Amino acid sequence: MSTPFYVSPQQAMADRAEYARKGIARGRSVVVLTYADGIVFVAENTSRALHKVSEIYDKIAFAAVGRYNEFENLRIGGVRYADLRGYSYDRADVTARGLANVYAQTLGTIFSSVGEKPYEVELIVAEVGRTAEDDQIYRLTPDGSVVDEKNSVVVGGNSDSIGNYIGQRHRAGLSLAEALKVAVDGLARDPNGGTPRTLTPEQLEVAVLDRQRFQKRKFKRILGSQLSRLLSGDESAATDDTEEAAAEIAADIDKDPPATAE
Amino acid sequence: MEANTGGTGRLPAAFLTPGSSSFIDFLGRHSPELIPGRRGLPEGMTIEAPHGTTIVSAVFDGGVVIAGDRRATMGNVIAQRDIEKVFPADEYSAVGIAGTAGLAVEMVRLFQLELEHYEKIEGTVLSLEGKANRLTTMIRGNLGMAMQGLAVVPMFAGYDLDLGRGRIFTYDVTGGRSEERGFAATGSGSVFARGSMKKLYRDDLTAQQASTLVVQALYDAADDDSATGGPDLARKIFPIVSLITDEGFRRLSEPEVSEIAHSITDQRLEHPNGPQAPLL
Numbered sequence: 001m002s003t004p005f006y007v008s009p010q011q012a013m014a015d016r017a018e019y020a021r022k023g024i025a026r027g028r029s030v031v032v033l034t035y036a037d038g039i040v041f042v043a044e045n046t047s048r049a050l051h052k053v054s055e056i057y058d059k060i061a062f063a064a065v066g067r068y069n070e071f072e073n074l075r076i077g078g079v080r081y082a083d084l085r086g087y088s089y090d091r092a093d094v095t096a097r098g099l100a101n102v103y104a105q106t107l108g109t110i111f112s113s114v115g116e117k118p119y120e121v122e123l124i125v126a127e128v129g130r131t132a133e134d135d136q137i138y139r140l141t142p143d144g145s146v147v148d149e150k151n152s153v154v155v156g157g158n159s160d161s162i163g164n165y166i167g168q169r170h171r172a173g174l175s176l177a178e179a180l181k182v183a184v185d186g187l188a189r190d191p192n193g194g195t196p197r198t199l200t201p202e203q204l205e206v207a208v209l210d211r212q213r214f215q216k217r218k219f220k221r222i223l224g225s226q227l228s229r230l231l232s233g234d235e236s237a238a239t240d241d242t243e244e245a246a247a248e249i250a251a252d253i254d255k256d257p258p259a260t261a262e
Numbered sequence: 263m264e265a266n267t268g269g270t271g272r273l274p275a276a277f278l279t280p281g282s283s284s285f286i287d288f289l290g291r292h293s294p295e296l297i298p299g300r301r302g303l304p305e306g307m308t309i310e311a312p313h314g315t316t317i318v319s320a321v322f323d324g325g326v327v328i329a330g331d332r333r334a335t336m337g338n339v340i341a342q343r344d345i346e347k348v349f350p351a352d353e354y355s356a357v358g359i360a361g362t363a364g365l366a367v368e369m370v371r372l373f374q375l376e377l378e379h380y381e382k383i384e385g386t387v388l389s390l391e392g393k394a395n396r397l398t399t400m401i402r403g404n405l406g407m408a409m410q411g412l413a414v415v416p417m418f419a420g421y422d423l424d425l426g427r428g429r430i431f432t433y434d435v436t437g438g439r440s441e442e443r444g445f446a447a448t449g450s451g452s453v454f455a456r457g458s459m460k461k462l463y464r465d466d467l468t469a470q471q472a473s474t475l476v477v478q479a480l481y482d483a484a485d486d487d488s489a490t491g492g493p494d495l496a497r498k499i500f501p502i503v504s505l506i507t508d509e510g511f512r513r514l515s516e517p518e519v520s521e522i523a524h525s526i527t528d529q530r531l532e533h534p535n536g537p538q539a540p541l542l
Contacts, residue, residue: 049385051385054385055380058380069542073278073280074273074278076280076383077278077280078275079379079382079383079396080285080288080292080379081273081277083285083375083379084288084289084292084293085377086375087285087289087296087371087372087375088296089295101271102272102273103273105272105273106272106273106278107273108272109272165404168284174324217378
């Protein structure tokens with residue numbers, strides 16, 4: 001019978017963190033930053049169907065990098081958590097902080113349990129508030145740490161260099177087109193100092209949590225022609241034409257059945 | 263009910279298990295006690311609870327209108343004068359409820375969530391048929407309570423984006439679903455509302471005419487059914503009228519419905535039985 005090698009806990013954890021970090025570094029980055037009317041999510045993603053950015057609940061969205069099956073699993077778990085909580089209590093009781101905590105516990109338990117391999121994912125959970133001061137962005141790492149981020153955050157491969165670039169250029173109160181330009185310029189940079197790439201709308205997945213939306217669900221994908229117009233700096237594209245017409249119409253969609261009838 | 267269980271605060275296995283896109287299926291596996299239909303009454307028990315009454319709906323050129331009166335009754339008592347019985351189910355559909363108000367409202371909440379949950383998980387919306395079928399399943403789940411007098415009989419109306427027209431579905435207590443042509447009514451005043459609409463309905467109505475039609479029908483239902491409330495001019499409580507078109511769900515504002523209701527009541531002062539259809 002051979003004697004098992006002794007591996008110190010420090011070494012075991014460092015190995016796991018290294019394993020997860022390598023998995024994440026292979027993927028393209030996701031940028032999340034605040035703008036005047038909310039929070040914008042920009043990812044490099046050529047797929048129209050497999051999303052890196054998704055809606056979780058009324059004011060909460062999710063962005064992820066890493067292994068698709070792992071973060072998709074967490075996304076669905078988050079939607080179930082949010083819907084169950086909103087159904088049991090009230091829609092207002094579903095918060096990004098609560099969701100980030102649950103994700104942190106889940107990732108942390110997986111990370112430190114010997115039988116499971118750590119998840120190779122990095123997540124962002126963001127919630128748009130009534131005002132810019134109330135916006136919340138949380139970044140979650142594979143070991144279950146939660147970081148409360150301000151203004152902008154980048155996850156994925158090259159996140160440090162892109163994060164530095166964006167951090168220097170981001171300021172409060174950017175318009176959507178300006179924020180989008182900062183994010184796309186950051187993503188297009190070559191980490192080795194070469195010429196930046198050109199990213200076309202087809203290569204980008206963009207979504208916003210827009211506090212100005214009349215609907216109670218603030219998440220909205222920015223697609224096709226609207227994205228092209230925004231990327232070319234057209235400020236008027238920030239509110240699309242159907243949105244305003246739909247706004248008056250939809251004011252009542254927000255209504256839940258009245259509490260008195262329950 | 264806590265969404266996360268267990269000491270670690272980690273998402274329970276059920277949350278991370280790949281499976282159905284249905285919230286109700288998930289609820290059934292993880293928290294069955296929260297499913298409305300699973301709560302039975304003791305054998306032989308009946309309880310009295312507020313009931314909602316008449317819902318009417320009509321298809322017009324480019325969409326569908328669905329409307330409900332505002333009265334909830336408990337026996338011979340008016341339990342509530344301003345109850346809402348027509349709710350958006352999602353962007354392109356609405357549900358109107360007749361029957362036991364408490365259960366019906368809970369069913370609507372769960373139904374709204376079911377559609378939203380599917381949309382978030384799948385990244386696409388259900389077909390109108392698919393939505394109508396989900397409602398069938400929910401009504402079927404309530405059959406036990408319906409047998410004890412707590413029935414919920416909804417009506418489902420929506421704009422079918424694939425076919426480009428409005429459609430109406432009605433249900434019976436067993437979940438039996440039928441698609442209606444042109445117009446439909448459900449609830450205690452439905453007999454009178456249907457008779458009214460039968461004489462007034464035409465294929466080529468505009469949205470405005472269809473809205474007037476459904477308020478006429480509700481007036482006639484209230485005229486002959488004590489459980490249905492007419493427009494309450496004194497308290498300014500008017501029927502809830504909602505339109506669904508390719509632009510989505512829109513509830514008529516109070517001034518809009520008030521105007522329709524006032525013109526109808528004014529006309530009824532002259533002709534109490536309302537507009538007359540030709541004999542031949």
